[in-house]
Amino acid sequence: MKKTIQPFNKKILDLVKKIPKGRVTTYLEIAKKLGNPGLARAVGNSLNKNPHFLKIPCHRVIKSNGEVGGFALGTDKKLKYLRAESVIVRNGRVLDFEELLYKFN
DNA sequence: AGTAAGGCGGGCA
DNA sequence: GTGCCCGCCTTAC
Secondary structure, X not given: OOOOOHHHHHHHHHHHHOOOOOOEEEHHHHHHHHOOHHHHHHHHHHHHHOOOOOOOOHHHEEOOOOEOOOXXXXXXXXXXXXXXXXXXXXXXXXXXXXXXXXXXX
């Protein structure tokens, strides 16, 4: 098996790193940006397996339906970080996440 | 609303 | 090196 697919992860890292503070994005957006919406799982998988936590604000990435989704360190942590960035979270769901959604162009 | 199946990369056996 | 199972999801039944 070859090594880590650079384009895939790199793209994810690049996109996620570009998310402004207090802004969020969805796995779907990233997946679509990568060329295939079906990549959603693979996207989260990479963020989870890869120790990019110090470099990538994974907590700014949520599910496409507004739920914060999961988090390697714990969903509660994710909520905490989001709140710390002025993102209002209610019962695991981001309020007006559509407005906070950072769309890559 | 809940459950099941799906396409994709990564990690471990 | 190859194969199988899993996963921070999405969509359809």
